[in-house]
Amino acid sequence: MSKLLxxxxxxxxxxxxxxxxxxVGLAQSINQEPGMIWKIWTESEKDKLGGGIYLFEDEATASAYLEMHTARLQQMGVAEVRGQIFDINTRLSTINQGPIGE
Known part of the structure; x- marks a missing residue:
């Protein structure tokens, strides 16, 4: 079952x-990550935040990516990475045209 990260x-x-x-090179490399279906990049210059919303094939691939990405960001000097994996309510998301694919 798909998981949202x-x-x-x-x-x-x-x-x-x-x-x-x-x-752009990083974005292209993310397409090669196991289980990754799509990513929406997020940014807030005002609040000095970066991040993303990802759809993965399953919890195992989402967890593996979060672990790898957290380590990569920490090597770049990011002190705290907040990551959360969510279940998706497919029925309600479909009503609101959520690009969830099953």
Missing amino acids: QVDFEFHGPFGENMSNAL
Whole structure:
């Protein structure tokens, strides 16, 4: 069953177009992660936050990615990574056009 992974962390940029240009290689590499279906990148320049919402095939692949991503971010100097794996209410999400795929 698909799992949603929500991640956020303190981030001081780049943001917007500069972020898009700087991280295109990372974005492309994320497509190769086992079990990853899609990612929505999140950013808040005002609150100095970065992160993402991911859909994974199952809890095992979501957990493995969170562990790897947390270690990668910590190597980049990020002190605290907040990650949470959620079940998806498929019926209600479908009513609201959630791109969940089953």
